[in-house]
Amino acid sequence: MSPTRLGQNQYGKAETRVVHVTREGRTHHVRDLNVSVALSGAMDEVHYSGSNANVLPTDTTKNTVFAFAKQYGIDSAEQFGIRLARHFVTSQDAIERARIRIEEYAWDRITDEHSFVRGGRETRTAEVAYDGTHWQVVSGLKDLVVMNSTDSEFWGFVKDPYTTLPETRDRVLATEVAARWRFGWTREEDPAPRWEESYAEVRRHLLEAFAGTYSLSLQQTLYAMGERVVEHRPEIDEVRLSLPNKHHFLVDLEPFGLVNDTPDSAVYFAADRPYGLIEGTVLREGAEPRIPVTD
Structure with missing residues (x-):
């Protein structure tokens, strides 16, 4: 054998x-x-x-x-x-x-x-x-790049001997949204969702939640985005989001005799890597998670 x-x-x-x-x-x-x-x-x-x-x-x-x-x-x-x-x-x-x-x-x-x-x-x-x-339909989007140039803070975090990141009460928050959402529809005999309408509305709610959330952390923004979709779209039971933090760092312009981050303007360096990666799932109450974390 x-x-x-x-x-x-x-x-x-x-x-x-x-x-x-x-x-x-x-x-x-x-x-x-x-x-x-x-x-x-x-x-x-x-x-x-x-x-x-x-x-x-x-x-x-x-x-x-x-x-x-x-x-x-x-x-x-x-x-x-x-x-x-x-x-x-x-x-x-x-x-x-x-x-x-x-x-x-x-x-x-x-x-x-x-x-x-x-x-x-x-x-x-x-x-x-x-x-x-039974059917399982998971729709989604990726490569949706969004940015808030203000209304984002990050402070009060854990510090250890290796922590160098300063706290900030005002920062750029940018990310490239990858989202997947699972429909509650599973049986042929039940009316299927209106796929095109649903996609457009989910996209709208994701964008409006991102823009409308005064963010103290990207995790908070992630939850607000998923929560808004589930609350406004009854056909959806689960939303999984992956949000890389597209870090924007203020450029040190003092060597050139310039003061950065003045009331009228600021100059940032957009770093592509490494980056923080925030991922999470928002579920309708009573629903079980079924979208895999990784493929």
Whole structure:
């Protein structure tokens, strides 16, 4: 008898870039997605003996992404992921679970017709999992860079022999928001959320909470952002946030005979690393955490 056994496993095609252009005469609409498919189920034999009898080729999953974009269009990242996950689980007996991860890239119009420029916005994300009975949909965004040039303090923290950071009653607070939020919707027979509306509203609440919180710590700001989403969006049970602290340090200008940080202006050095990384989850009361801390 072998001293080993197979554990959790999955396979699929990662990062299929699909750009769908909808044409309404000379007016075009673009959806630009990066789709990753992961499938799992009765896959023991392909690992133990190399038998591919239950294996749907990853090339087929790639082709399915393109074909479904053409056949059904892309109403939203979430709905497209749901359609793909349902197809893989219900069309193949050996596949018991499908996970679809999607990043969406924004394009802004140059003209009213068919010229676009890549938006300098965040990247939208979506992850859909389906086991044949229940759904789990986790939407999100990343690379959303925000900054408050004031209304942030940091003081009263623990000090030990290695502490050199001075306390401050006024600082720049900047971060690059990565957020994921899990929907309470899990059953096909229940009405699904309005994905596009939900994304826009969650993004709005994240930004408004960041801007509207007088911050004594980035942790406080993180909780305020997640709390606002859960309180205002009943379809969402869990929000996980990762907020790197994009440190801005006042530049010492005294060698040049200049006084920095005057009432009318200040000059900062924006350091990219190392950086503080603040992460946390905000849950609806009674909900269990299900978004993984790491992939």
